[in-house]
Amino acid sequence: MFKDNDILELLSGNLSEESYINILSAVGSMVNRYNWPKEIIISRNQSDRWEDEDIKELAHNYFEWLVVNNKLKYIENIPRNYIGYYFAQMLVSFISDRIKEEQSKAGLSFRQCKEIVFNICREDFIINDINNESYVCVDESSSFKLAKDIDELPKYLTKHSVDPIKNNAKSMIRLAVEDVLNTINGSIPISKLYEIVYMLCRAEAKTTDVDSIQYKEEEETDCDYYESIQKIVSEMNTADAPIILDYLFQDKGKVSLSEMEEKYKIPRSTIHYKMEAFRQSIGRYFRPESDEDGIKFLKKLASTLDEIVNAEYNESEQ
Amino acid sequence: MNAIVDFLKSQPQDCTSVSSGKHYRIAKSDINNLMNLFSKDFYKPSSIRLLPSKKKGQIWTVKKEYIDFQGNMQVTQHPPMVLICSQSEDVEGEQVLRVQPISPFIEMAGKDDLICERQNITGFPFLVETWNEQPVMAEILEHYIGSCDFEDFNELGSQDSSIEDIESFRRIEIDNAKFLNHSLLVYLNELERSEHFVFSADLSFNGSKKSVHVAKGQPDFSLLLQHESYSMAAKSGNSSEEENLIDFDEPNLPFKIQIRHNNDGYVLTLHTSENVKLSLDSTDQSFKAYCVENRVIFSELPSGLYRIEGNSLDDIITIRLK
Numbered sequence: 001m002f003k004d005n006d007i008l009e010l011l012s013g014n015l016s017e018e019s020y021i022n023i024l025s026a027v028g029s030m031v032n033r034y035n036w037p038k039e040i041i042i043s044r045n046q047s048d049r050w051e052d053e054d055i056k057e058l059a060h061n062y063f064e065w066l067v068v069n070n071k072l073k074y075i076e077n078i079p080r081n082y083i084g085y086y087f088a089q090m091l092v093s094f095i096s097d098r099i100k101e102e103q104s105k106a107g108l109s110f111r112q113c114k115e116i117v118f119n120i121c122r123e124d125f126i127i128n129d130i131n132n133e134s135y136v137c138v139d140e141s142s143s144f145k146l147a148k149d150i151d152e153l154p155k156y157l158t159k160h161s162v163d164p165i166k167n168n169a170k171s172m173i174r175l176a177v178e179d180v181l182n183t184i185n186g187s188i189p190i191s192k193l194y195e196i197v198y199m200l201c202r203a204e205a206k207t208t209d210v211d212s213i214q215y216k217e218e219e220e221t222d223c224d225y226y227e228s229i230q231k232i233v234s235e236m237n238t239a240d241a242p243i244i245l246d247y248l249f250q251d252k253g254k255v256s257l258s259e260m261e262e263k264y265k266i267p268r269s270t271i272h273y274k275m276e277a278f279r280q281s282i283g284r285y286f287r288p289e290s291d292e293d294g295i296k297f298l299k300k301l302a303s304t305l306d307e308i309v310n311a312e313y314n315e316s317e318q
Numbered sequence: 319m320n321a322i323v324d325f326l327k328s329q330p331q332d333c334t335s336v337s338s339g340k341h342y343r344i345a346k347s348d349i350n351n352l353m354n355l356f357s358k359d360f361y362k363p364s365s366i367r368l369l370p371s372k373k374k375g376q377i378w379t380v381k382k383e384y385i386d387f388q389g390n391m392q393v394t395q396h397p398p399m400v401l402i403c404s405q406s407e408d409v410e411g412e413q414v415l416r417v418q419p420i421s422p423f424i425e426m427a428g429k430d431d432l433i434c435e436r437q438n439i440t441g442f443p444f445l446v447e448t449w450n451e452q453p454v455m456a457e458i459l460e461h462y463i464g465s466c467d468f469e470d471f472n473e474l475g476s477q478d479s480s481i482e483d484i485e486s487f488r489r490i491e492i493d494n495a496k497f498l499n500h501s502l503l504v505y506l507n508e509l510e511r512s513e514h515f516v517f518s519a520d521l522s523f524n525g526s527k528k529s530v531h532v533a534k535g536q537p538d539f540s541l542l543l544q545h546e547s548y549s550m551a552a553k554s555g556n557s558s559e560e561e562n563l564i565d566f567d568e569p570n571l572p573f574k575i576q577i578r579h580n581n582d583g584y585v586l587t588l589h590t591s592e593n594v595k596l597s598l599d600s601t602d603q604s605f606k607a608y609c610v611e612n613r614v615i616f617s618e619l620p621s622g623l624y625r626i627e628g629n630s631l632d633d634i635i636t637i638r639l640k
Binding site: 008010011012013015017020021024025033034036052055056059060063064067070071072073074075076077078079081082085086088089090092093095096097099168169170171 | 320321322324325328342343344348349351352353355356361362379382396397399422423425437438439440441442460461463464480481482483
């Protein structure tokens with residue numbers, strides 16, 4: 001754990017090299033003692049082993065976390081001879097946060113599942129070693145019989161999806177292990193048990209499948225736009241579509257009513273009247289939730305008008 | 319795997335035992351990067367610490383180690399902070415309190431746990447382990463931290479950790495809290511035994527301990543523990559002059575220590591001409607000495623745990639007069 005004097009030096013802005021090394025050693029000893037997973041530090045190099053540079057990075061991340069999260073705002077309240085232990089507690093809290101973050105990103109990893117399954121089997125069931133392979137069974141009477149058709153189990157056993165947010169991995173995995181072992185009539189290789197339980201407990205891809213969510217959101221939004229656009233289009237004369245596109249959706253700069261009059265041979269007042277009626281129609285059938293929403297809608301509307309213009313052109317060609 | 323549960327149920331190693339042989343390549347910039355987070359004005363501890371009388375609603379730290387009423391050193395690797403939840407009660411001359419440990423690990427709070435989110439009391443938000451209330455000897459409380467009242471707490475609505483982790487956390491904390499209630503349990507045992515003694519003294523120095531009792535009537539040797547003995551007078555059946563005298567004359571002690579008891583209290587005689595200081599462990603109160611012919615005498619002392627310190631001493635001598 002951290003020595004009080006080393007932490008006091010750090011807080012006072014007088015950190016010596018010796019104290020810095022002591023601090024790194026304390027972090028390193030806790031990493032090794034509690035076997036914290038490597039993926040909790042930001043830069044992930046290929047090796048699974050904690051190297052000196054990794055410990056350094058973890059220590060620096062930890063102290064930044066303390067400062068950024070105001071964990072030291074009232075540090076003077078903590079007695080000097082308690083401060084080393086407090087920093088050890090906060091390190092554990094930091095690690096706990098990081099582990100949860102990583103778990104919520106990745107969901108249940110196979111390694112985590114394996115660890116939990118093994119502990120459950122060791123505590124509550126029977127593990128036998130036969131020819132250098134471990135087999136799990138519910139009781140002694142099942143220990144000499146190998147279970148059959150275990151590959152089919154994931155198809156008809158209940159899924160116990162682990163929710164990383166609720167952190168219910170242990171209870172869900174326990175249910176899955178019990179389901180498997182109570183269903184089979186015999187022993188199952190523990191390696192197979194790991195795989196089956198993992199299949200039963202892995203959460204459905206929800207938060208990580210960002211693209212599919214975005215696509216689904218877009219689809220839903222397009223449906224909302226469709227109704228509004230249909231109402232707007234139904235109130236306008238489809239012959240006016242090119243005029244509206246030219247005047248309101250022109251991206252080459254503002255067009256004057258005079259130019260429009262010359263182009264379409266329609267009085268300016270009539271053009272003005274049509275544009276106003278169209279604007280009011282939009283206002284009647286669509287309320288944007290944000291600027292972005294409004295822009296999306298207008299693009300969709302422009303696209304619809306374009307389709308109308310194209311459709312009429314094609315008809316006239318025929 | 320829960321990092322908090324693993325930490326609390328372990329015995330954390332002292333980092334010095336791990337740093338030997340571990341060499342980190344240090345660049346000046348590494349140290350500077352860390353120091354940049356903390357300016358020289360960042361940490362301004364108060365030079366004065368309050369030591370109020372112990373009352374309900376106060377938060378105190380607990381000593382990482384204490385000598386119990388049997389003379390045994392009790393040590394914890396997880397020094398708790400506690401909230402006093404009762405007024406002090408006198409039990410045969412010693413103060414006893416009921417306390418609830420507090421924990422900074424609010425992520426382990428259950429839906430029914432009390433949380434104080436104000437950081438300015440202890441330096442961090444904390445949960446009160448209402449399910450872990452313990453009676454303790456007041457003397458094991460060390461530093462006063464602050465006070466809080468009922469309005470500072472709110473019940474936690476959300477439960478961030480799984481039920482299994484919360485249950486594990488509570489089991490471990492209850493186990494760790496034995497360090498607290500041990501202080502009272504041993505005292506109560508000693509109260510029973512003390513009916514057989516006129517007075518006793520527990521001495522601890524340089525890792526060794528010894529307890530000596532002055533017996534009432536015939537000494538009952540079946541009552542004694544390994545490190546205990548009766549005074550020489552009791553063992554040899556000597557005259558009444560020596561009845562109320564305890565001698566500590568161990569080889570590892572820097573000087574002989576004698577203790578007498580009379581109507582005014584205890585008299586502690588140190589056979590030394592060195593400059594020594596005697597203070598009461600619970601309050602740091604110092605006592606005036608009388609120096610006579612290579613002896614330092616402290617008189618009219620109340621019962622309690624004392625520290626004897628001196629420049630020439632390798633270690634503090636602790637002595638409990640009871």
